[in-house]
Every structure is written in C-alpha cells, then in structure tokens.
Amino acid sequence: MGGHRQTPMAGETPRKAGVVALVGHPNVGKSTLFEALTGHRVIAANYPGTTVEIVRAFGRRLDDTFIDSPGILSFPSRTEDEQATVRVLLDSAPVGVLQVGDAKNLRRTLLVTVQLAEMGLPLTLALNMADEAEDRGMPDRAEELSRLLGIPVVATTAVRGEGIGTLEEAMRAPRTPSIRVGYPEPIEAALRRLAEILPDGSLSERSVALLFLAGDPVADEWVRDHLDGRRVGEMVRLRKNAAEELGSSLSSAILAARIAIVDSLLADGIGTSVIGEQIRNRRISRLTTHPVWGIPLLAAVLFGLYWFVGVFGAGTLVGWLEGALFGEYINPWLSAGLDRIVALDWLRDLLVGEYGLWTMGMTYALALILPIVATFFFAFGLLEDSGYLPRLAVLTNRIFKAMGLNGTAVVPMVLGLGCVTMATMTTRILSSKRDRLLVILLLALGVPCSAQLGVVMGMVGGISMTALMIWGFVVAGVLVAVGWLAARLVPGDRSVFVAELPPMRRPPMRPLVLKTVARVEWYLREVLPLFLVGSVLLFALDRLDALQWLVGVAEPLVVDWLRLPAEAATAFMMGFFRRDFGATGLFLIAGAGLLTPLQIVVSMTTITLFVPCVASVLMIAKERGAKTAAAVTALVFPLAILIGGLLSRALEFVGWGA
Amino acid sequence: MHGACTLACCPECGYTTVDIGRSRSAGLLAKLFSSRKPETIVAATLDVAALGEDVAIAGFAENMTTGHRELLRAYGIEPGRMVRVGQHSPVTVVRVDETEIALEADLARLIFIGAAP
Ligand SMILES: Nc1nc2c(ncn2[C@@H]2O[C@H](COP(=O)(O)OP(=O)(O)OP(=O)(O)O)[C@@H](O)[C@H]2O)c(=O)[nH]1
Numbered sequence: 001m002g003g004h005r006q007t008p009m010a011g012e013t014p015r016k017a018g019v020v021a022l023v024g025h026p027n028v029g030k031s032t033l034f035e036a037l038t039g040h041r042v043i044a045a046n047y048p049g050t051t052v053e054i055v056r057a058f059g060r061r062l063d064d065t066f067i068d069s070p071g072i073l074s075f076p077s078r079t080e081d082e083q084a085t086v087r088v089l090l091d092s093a094p095v096g097v098l099q100v101g102d103a104k105n106l107r108r109t110l111l112v113t114v115q116l117a118e119m120g121l122p123l124t125l126a127l128n129m130a131d132e133a134e135d136r137g138m139p140d141r142a143e144e145l146s147r148l149l150g151i152p153v154v155a156t157t158a159v160r161g162e163g164i165g166t167l168e169e170a171m172r173a174p175r176t177p178s179i180r181v182g183y184p185e186p187i188e189a190a191l192r193r194l195a196e197i198l199p200d201g202s203l204s205e206r207s208v209a210l211l212f213l214a215g216d217p218v219a220d221e222w223v224r225d226h227l228d229g230r231r232v233g234e235m236v237r238l239r240k241n242a243a244e245e246l247g248s249s250l251s252s253a254i255l256a257a258r259i260a261i262v263d264s265l266l267a268d269g270i271g272t273s274v275i276g277e278q279i280r281n282r283r284i285s286r287l288t289t290h291p292v293w294g295i296p297l298l299a300a301v302l303f304g305l306y307w308f309v310g311v312f313g314a315g316t317l318v319g320w321l322e323g324a325l326f327g328e329y330i331n332p333w334l335s336a337g338l339d340r341i342v343a344l345d346w347l348r349d350l351l352v353g354e355y356g357l358w359t360m361g362m363t364y365a366l367a368l369i370l371p372i373v374a375t376f377f378f379a380f381g382l383l384e385d386s387g388y389l390p391r392l393a394v395l396t397n398r399i400f401k402a403m404g405l406n407g408t409a410v411v412p413m414v415l416g417l418g419c420v421t422m423a424t425m426t427t428r429i430l431s432s433k434r435d436r437l438l439v440i441l442l443l444a445l446g447v448p449c450s451a452q453l454g455v456v457m458g459m460v461g462g463i464s465m466t467a468l469m470i471w472g473f474v475v476a477g478v479l480v481a482v483g484w485l486a487a488r489l490v491p492g493d494r495s496v497f498v499a500e501l502p503p504m505r506r507p508p509m510r511p512l513v514l515k516t517v518a519r520v521e522w523y524l525r526e527v528l529p530l531f532l533v534g535s536v537l538l539f540a541l542d543r544l545d546a547l548q549w550l551v552g553v554a555e556p557l558v559v560d561w562l563r564l565p566a567e568a569a570t571a572f573m574m575g576f577f578r579r580d581f582g583a584t585g586l587f588l589i590a591g592a593g594l595l596t597p598l599q600i601v602v603s604m605t606t607i608t609l610f611v612p613c614v615a616s617v618l619m620i621a622k623e624r625g626a627k628t629a630a631a632v633t634a635l636v637f638p639l640a641i642l643i644g645g646l647l648s649r650a651l652e653f654v655g656w657g658a
Numbered sequence: 659m660h661g662a663c664t665l666a667c668c669p670e671c672g673y674t675t676v677d678i679g680r681s682r683s684a685g686l687l688a689k690l691f692s693s694r695k696p697e698t699i700v701a702a703t704l705d706v707a708a709l710g711e712d713v714a715i716a717g718f719a720e721n722m723t724t725g726h727r728e729l730l731r732a733y734g735i736e737p738g739r740m741v742r743v744g745q746h747s748p749v750t751v752v753r754v755d756e757t758e759i760a761l762e763a764d765l766a767r768l769i770f771i772g773a774a775p
Contacts, residue, residue: 074732104756
C-alpha cells in the first residue's frame with residue numbers, strides 16, 4: 001500500500017479502479033449523487049444527518065466502488081457520524097475521493113477541499129446544487145476553481161441528473177491537488193517527526209499526523225491500533241510539546257491556517273458574494289421559525305400528519321387490509337385449507353393458530369402495520385425533503401432546554417413516531433454522549449411508534465377528547481419530568497443549540513415515492529422476521545403453559561396495582577415484546593367490554609410508557625452497549641407500572657371515567 | 659457569629675442587616691430569578707444585533723469553548739466576516755453566505771460584533 005502516495009504536487013495520477021469515497025458537508029446531496037453514480041438507492045433527505053451509516057455500491061459507468069459517507073463539517077470529527085467518515089478514509093484504502101460541495105457556499109466547500117487535498121489522494125470536486133447557485137445569480141466557477149486547485153471541478157445538479165456524465169468523465173482522470181497548507185513552525189516540526197513514525201496507510205502521513213495533532217478521536221484510535229505503545233507514547237509527547245510551544249490549541253491553529261488558504265484562494269478571483277438578496281422560498285422559511293407564526297404552522301403540519309397517518313393510514317387502509325382482505329378472505333380461506341392438508345395439530349396452530357406465524361406474524365406485519373408505516377413514511381419523507389425538521393428544532397429548542405437537551409433532539413424524537421428502533425439509530429447525529437443517552441431513554445420511555453399511535457388514537461380518542469388529553473398530558477408530563485430529572489443526574493453539560501437550517505424546498509415527487517418504497521421494503525426486511533420470531537416465541541410460551549405462568553406472576557401488578565381485569569395481564573405480557581402488540585391486545589379486551597374508560601386510559605398510558613419492542617432494546621444494545629439497554633429497560637418498566645397505578649388512583653379520586 | 663448565623667449587627671447603633679451572600683434560600687431565590695445576562699456588556703454581541711442588519715463578526719468571548727469556536731468557524735462565522743441577522747426568538751438565526759445558522763442566545767452572547775464597514 002502507499003504506492004499511489006506522492007508529494008502533494010499537481011499531476012496526472014494513473015487511474016486504477018478501487019474504492020472512491022464521497023465526502024462533503026452534511027446535506028449537500030452526497031446521497032443523491034451517490035445514487036446517480038451507482039444506481040443504488042440510499043435514503044436522502046433535506047436535513048443534515050440522513051446518512052448515519054456508510055453505504056457502498058459499484059459505479060454504473062465507472063469501475064469503482066463508491067462509498068457514501070455521513071456529512072462532515074470539517075476535520076477533526078466531532079460527532080459519531082463524522083467519525084464514521086474519518087474511519088472510511090483511514091480504513092477503506094480509497095484510491096480517490098469525490099468531494100461533494102455546495103455550489104452556493106464556496107467558502108465552506110473549499111475549507112473541506114484543502115483538508116482533503118492534504119490526504120494526497122486523487123480528488124474530484126462536484127459543485128452540487130448548481131441550480132440553487134444559479135437561482136441566486138451566482139456565476140458558475142467550476143473552471144476557475146479547477147485551475148486554482150489543480151483538480152477536476154464539475155458543476156452538478158444531482159436531483160435532476162445534470163452534470164453527472166461530465167463528472168464521470170472527469171473522474172476517469174482525477175488529479176492530486178496542487179495546493180498545500182503551511183502551518184506555524186511548531187506544528188510543521190511536529191508533522192515532520194510524526195510522519196517518520198507513522199506507518200504506511202492509504203492517506204498521506206502528513207494528513208494523518210494533522211488529524212492526530214488536531215485531536216481527532218478516530219485518528220487516535222487508528223494510531224493506537226497500528227503502532228506499539230512506545231511509538232504511540234512518542235507521538236502523544238510530540239503533540240503535547242507542539243501544543244506547549246504554540247501556546248494555544250493545536251486544532252484552532254490548524255483550522256486558522258486552512259481558513260487563511262481558503263481566503264487567499266477566494267481572493268484570487270473567486271470573490272465571495274455579498275449576502276444574497278431575498279429569494280423565493282425565503283419568506284416561507286422565515287415563517288416556519290417565526291416566534292408567533294411558527295406555532296400555528298406547526299399545529300397545521302401536525303394535524304396534517306395525524307390525518308394522513310392516523311385517520312387515513314391507521315383507519316381507512318388498515319380497515320381494508322386487516323378487516324376485509326385478511327380478516328374475511330385470506331385468513332379464513334387459509335385456515336380452512338390447512339385444516340384439510342395438515343394433520344398435526346401443533347403444526348396447524350403454529351401456522352394459523354392464535355399465535356400463528358401467518359395469523360399473528362404475517363397478518364400483523366402486513367395488514368396492520370404496513371399501511372400505517374407506509375403512509376407515515378410518505379408523510380415523513382415530505383417533511384424531510386421540505387427542510388422542515390431542522391426548523392422544528394428551532395421552535396422546540398426551549399422545551400428541550402428544560403429537559404437539559406437542545407432542539408436537535410427533536411429530529412430523533414419525531415422520527416420515533418415512525419419507528420423507535422430506527423430513531424434510536426439516528427441519535428448518532430447528536431453531538432454528545434450524554435445527549436444521545438438522554439434521547440434514547442426518552443424514546444424508549446414515551447415516544448409511541450406509528451403502529452402504537454394508531455391503536456391509542458382509536459381507543460382513547462374513541463372515549464372523548466378529554467380522555468385523549470389525559471393520555472397526552474400524562475405521557476408528555478412523564479417525558480418532561482424524567483428528562484428534567486435525568487438531565488440533572490446524568491453527568492455532563494447540556495450542549496448548546498447550533499444547527500444549520502437548509503433551505504425550504506418543494507419536495508420532488510419521484511424521489512419521494514421511491515424513498516417511501518425503499519423504506520417500506522427495508523421495514524419489511526428488518527421487521528417482518530421479528531414479527532415471525534415474536535409469534536413463534538409466544539406460541540412456544542403458550543404451548544409450554546409458560547404464558548399462563550407468566551400471566552400468573554404479572555397478575556398482582558395488573559389486578560391489584562393497576563386495577564385492571566386479569567385478562568389485561570396477557571396484553572401486558574404481549575406488550576413486553578412489542579408495545580403495539582400489547583396495545584392491540586388491550587384493544588381486543590376493551591372491545592369485549594371488559595374495560596371502563598378509566599381503565600382504558602390507565603392501560604393505554606401504561607403501555608405507551610413501556611419499552612417499545614424487543615427490536616428497539618436490541619438496537620439500544622447495539623448502539624450504546626448491553627449495560628445501557630439493561631438499565632433503560634430496568635428503569636422504564638417499573639416506572640410505567642408505577643405511573644399507571646398512580647394515574648388510576650388519581651382518576652378515581654377526581655371521579656373520572658369509572 | 660457562629661456558622662449558620664447570617665445576621666450582622668452594627669456595634670454602634672444596633673442596626674441589624676442580613677448577609678444575603680450567606681443565606682442559602684436567598685441564594686437559591688436569586689438563582690431562580692436571575693437574568694443570565696452578564697452584568698456589564700463590554701461590547702455589542704450577536705444576541706442583541708439589530709434584526710435585518712449585516713454585522714461583522716469581531717471576535718469570540720474568552721469563555722467560549724474551543725469546540726464551539728471551531729464549529730462556528732467551520733460554518734463560516736469567524737472574525738472579519740459579515741453575517742445577516744434574521745431573528746432572535748426563539749433562537750438567533752443568522753445567514754453566512756448562503757447558509758442559515760441557528761444558534762442559541764447562550765452562544766450568540768459570546769460572539770462580539772462590530773458594525774458593517
Ligand atoms: N436543489 C437541489 N437539491 C438537491 C440537489 N441534490 C440534492 N438535493 C436535495 O438536497 C437534500 C439533501 O440531499 P442528500 O443526498 O440527502 O444529501 P447528503 O449530503 O447525503 O446529506 P447527509 O446524508 O445528511 O449528509 C435532498 O432533499 C435532495 O433532494 C441539487 O443538485 N439541487
């Protein structure tokens with residue numbers, strides 16, 4: 001390895017196929033461009049942080065493997081998703097880098113370019129969002145930049161597929177950039193020493209040394225993995241000495257030198273625009289974060305979402321699919337058919353019994369959940385692509401501040417309304433460990449997923465508006481109270497809110513539909529097996545009479561403390577696996593006339609506060625470790641039961657709904 | 659005076675005052691109702707910049723963390739550059755080039771500004 005490393009001088013680089021990493025700021029269209037280059041669909045959305053994991057795929061017309069990486073603001077990496085990008089560069093042995101930049105924000109784009117240039121890899125720069133730059137009356141500067149940087153620079157509008165051909169052509173002959181950043185002498189001296197110690201890798205030693213000096217956690221890890229303790233010690237010492245000699249933060253000095261280069265590049269002809277004039281969508285965009293008008297606008301958005309998902313998806317579509325298609329045709333027909341063919345009782349039960357693979361697993365997954373998640377994904381995609389979510393963060397910042405968090409937390413929380421498991425993964429966009437932990441806890445505790453929300457709406461909303469408000473008020477109250485308390489108990493400081501607000505855009509239909517389909521497919525692939533496993537588990541428990549036994553254990557809690565009928569214990573046991581299972585079970589029990597309005601509100605509140613599902617617990621374990629998952633679970637279940645019992649007594653006390 | 663006593667008494671006239679600084683409850687109350695603005699405003703800061711104006715970033719306060727400083731600079735909010743102030747409530751929103759950045763008052767307060775040249 002290291003064969004293509006060379007002194008940072010301009011020059012044609014012999015082209016060999018291999019891994020090409022797409023790197024750039026968050027939300028500049030990397031995923032969209034990645035798709036255009038590979039034909040592989042990744043989810044793109046109009047808010048920073050859509051890509052939290054790396055995706056790789058073969059080029060359509062180029063023989064390379066492309067890697068889509070999470071957005072990075074600048075090096076060193078700050079958040080976990082930025083760290084994933086640094087890891088790609090260090091570990092995937094790229095033969096080239098395609099920087100995706102924002103044509104209307106040249107300064108920021110070039111700041112990343114100079115950093116990538118140091119890596120000594122062939123580099124191509126795509127100036128994406130060329131349409132938006134043009135709308136703002138900015139001239140196309142690709143050629144000028146290409147000359148200054150010594151690399152191919154191509155203007156693209158990835159959403160419309162414009163400039164992709166030219167880009168591919170340019171990438172056939174990428175070049176190593178000709179610019180070089182000079183740093184203050186103490187840093188340069190340290191860089192020379194560090195470069196001698198560092199092992200060969202795909203990136204230039206100078207760039208790895210710079211990452212190391214700037215304190216990039218991934219570079220630190222990489223160095224520790226590749227060198228023995230003595231050399232690591234030597235490197236750490238060099239870093240410390242350089243910092244002392246410099247008398248200020250190394251990372252700040254490094255950044256300052258890079259900014260200076262960018263300034264000189266821009267002075268070389270590419271004058272930065274004065275702040276642009278009013279453009280079309282800016283007025284709407286202003287209203288969305290307006291202290292007064294923002295609120296009714298938000299209410300309208302929420303109502304629209306509720307109507308489309310809760311009424312149309314969970315009501316109309318589920319009615320057709322579950323009630324009619326599955327309930328009246330497929331399932332009875334299948335049971336009757338199997339009755340004739342399959343002689344073994346238990347096998348028939350396994351397939352079409354109470355906890356049957358088909359009658360429970362498939363029916364739930366396809367008829368009950370699918371319509372809700374499909375409508376949700378569509379509505380959500382609309383929200384994402386419009387650029388509304390980061391603006392929601394502005395509006396809700398104050399609420400999250402009370403919980404020791406900041407507005408950025410609203411993104412995973414709102415995503416949780418779709419699927420808590422998926423949302424748990426997106427907590428990676430939060431900048432501190434503490435914030436991620438808090439949001440994961442809140443997600444597990446009180447954010448109902450789309451599947452559950454539908455049931456709650458139907459059941460509690462069916463009683464009265466007051467009932468719905470009691471439910472909402474208690475759940476929100478618990479969330480805020482626990483958030484408030486946890487924020488004080490979990491060590492660390494609250495991180496201050498800083499976020500980029502992408503422009504509001506009218507979402508193009510085709511990508512939106514494709515994105516919805518892709519997500520539904522993902523959902524089926526990921527979640528359908530879980531449903532099947534869940535129903536086999538329940539089937540086994542039932543067969544072995546373990547369910548009876550478990551229900552027996554749970555009964556004192558359910559009957560004595562929560563004051564619900566004994567049957568509800570079964571529902572809560574099911575809720576342990578998935579809280580929407582539990583909610584549905586309660587739905588059936590209520591349907592049988594066994595629950596008073598008070599009991600409905602109590603049981604729904606309790607089940608909403610349950611841990612969402614086995615999948616989400618596994619996701620917490622994967623993201624934050626088994627210990628955290630165990631702790632969250634151990635905290636959430638008793639708390640849910642406690643609140644339920646208290647609510648029951650409180651409602652009884654005021655004489656509501658008995 | 660022993661440890662818990664918070665009274666001071668003039669030996670001449672017998673006038674008794676309370677040392678508020680030593681009272682826990684007064685301290686707590688003061689904390690609850692304190693406005694978190696610094697008492698002396700040494701220079702104009704971004705959180706009070708006039709709406710719709712272009713202002714030049716003059717510098718960052720000493721007590722801003724290095725992390726925030728670098729984050730802001732990476733966004734393009736750095737000394738010498740112009741930003742346009744869009745709103746202050748619920749949070750401050752400024753535009754740098756073609757990027758809109760939202761930041762909380764707690765952070766905006768640590769950014770010094772000067773008038774447009
Ligand atoms: N106007 C315009 N919009 C674009 C263009 N390319 C992408 N977009 C939109 O910009 C938004 C962001 O695109 P993504 O592909 O998700 O950006 P990304 O860089 O992968 O974002 P992260 O994964 O969050 O870092 C989406 O809503 C796209 O539809 C373009 O050339 N012009």
